[in-house]
Amino acid sequence: MPTQTLIIGGGAAGFFTAIQRAEYHPDEQITILERGKGVLEKVRISGGGRCNVTHACWDPRDLAKFYPRGGRELLGPFNNFACGDTMGWFEDRGVPLKIEEDGRIFPTSDTSQSIIDCLWNTAKAKGIKVLTKTKFTDLEAPSPDGKWTIRTSAGELTADRLIITTGSNPTVWKLLAKIGHNLIDPVPSLFAFNTKDTRLRDLSGVSLPWAQLHIEGDKLKADGPLLITHRGLSGPAVLRLSAWGARDLAPSKYNFTLVVNWLAQRPVDVMEKLNALKLSEAKRQVSTRAYFDLPARLWKSLVDAAGIAPELKWADLTKKQLQALTDQLTAARFNVAGKSTNKEEFTTAGGVDLREVDFREFRSKVHPTLFLAGEVLDIDAITGGFNFQAAWTGGFLIGRAA
Numbered sequence: 001m002p003t004q005t006l007i008i009g010g011g012a013a014g015f016f017t018a019i020q021r022a023e024y025h026p027d028e029q030i031t032i033l034e035r036g037k038g039v040l041e042k043v044r045i046s047g048g049g050r051c052n053v054t055h056a057c058w059d060p061r062d063l064a065k066f067y068p069r070g071g072r073e074l075l076g077p078f079n080n081f082a083c084g085d086t087m088g089w090f091e092d093r094g095v096p097l098k099i100e101e102d103g104r105i106f107p108t109s110d111t112s113q114s115i116i117d118c119l120w121n122t123a124k125a126k127g128i129k130v131l132t133k134t135k136f137t138d139l140e141a142p143s144p145d146g147k148w149t150i151r152t153s154a155g156e157l158t159a160d161r162l163i164i165t166t167g168s169n170p171t172v173w174k175l176l177a178k179i180g181h182n183l184i185d186p187v188p189s190l191f192a193f194n195t196k197d198t199r200l201r202d203l204s205g206v207s208l209p210w211a212q213l214h215i216e217g218d219k220l221k222a223d224g225p226l227l228i229t230h231r232g233l234s235g236p237a238v239l240r241l242s243a244w245g246a247r248d249l250a251p252s253k254y255n256f257t258l259v260v261n262w263l264a265q266r267p268v269d270v271m272e273k274l275n276a277l278k279l280s281e282a283k284r285q286v287s288t289r290a291y292f293d294l295p296a297r298l299w300k301s302l303v304d305a306a307g308i309a310p311e312l313k314w315a316d317l318t319k320k321q322l323q324a325l326t327d328q329l330t331a332a333r334f335n336v337a338g339k340s341t342n343k344e345e346f347t348t349a350g351g352v353d354l355r356e357v358d359f360r361e362f363r364s365k366v367h368p369t370l371f372l373a374g375e376v377l378d379i380d381a382i383t384g385g386f387n388f389q390a391a392w393t394g395g396f397l398i399g400r401a402a
Contacts, residue, residue, distance in 0.1 A: 002029040006159035008136050010034030012043050013165035013391035015373030016118040020399020022126035030128045033247035035135040040116045051112030052385040054086040064384045069349055070379030073359050081396040093118050102386055136239040141179045165176045165336045167375040168348035178364045184378040186350030189246040191236035199301050204230040206295045212264045213237050216257035220245040231340050240382045246349040254339045263292050267330045274322050336357040351378040353380040361401035362394045371398045
């Protein structure tokens, strides 16, 4: 009788793991269990429906730095399968990829369906069985004969090898704790910041190509593109800050002071430029046109916040007003009160304790026939295709495991 391998979770990690197992161990009978009516749903919606497959980061040491949790553990695995390997894998199977200016990698078709079709068709061709609308409800650790017992909404299953790729699933975490794994309490990561600050009123949709952020009274800082939303602030810079600060920000219930440098420039340099404008634009009203390549609506809002009247001309600015404008441009303080889910980018920091996993094969140290990949582990990354890369890497190493 062939070895029975059961994979719980029909997402990116689950499918990639199944395909790798089938390639390295063609004698195994592999089944994917998915509680939803469809598979690869996160792949479908990721990257705005285009699927950010991975990132153009070729050095494993650099790649590991994009993971607030798990970077150290992933360094070794990335030396075996990383971003270039992911590109090669999909392109070898008929999915051409492209690298965008910010380093994100997408299918040239600009649709996630290309990735879904590749994974689904490859799995089907290799005889992998997929059971949808089948909820995983309970499990028992291996019996003396080495068999896992898995209870589902469709009945009881047994397996010689169990692979869990369910993502951030509290029910599954509880079941893993039941069989001896330690769980790191989950907290949200990759979220937007809510603020009702009047400076942002009517500015929803305004974006900046690069800004610097930091949490007042903390070492947490990040930079990158910034987006003003109807609830506050979002964009890559905010998401990076929320990822690195996921555990630090949770105890305060996401109430803190955010300091924004809209220009990503030193205050002394900005003050020097403002003094130059005071001379060169002397007869022009300060608020009539934007400077520093800022969006006009944002410039006017910051000028008003600096206490500069709309009719005031550059020549009439006092030292105090120039300093106030410098502060608004380089150190604007916002009281953040809560967070918002950032569409499909929402993820969780937490999961199976990484000390209980052998990352040479993503094998459980508690049960040697149990493997774990994806966000069921206490691994998460910033945006840019890095969470998917961790899934591909884990799937590859589980696939070739003895």
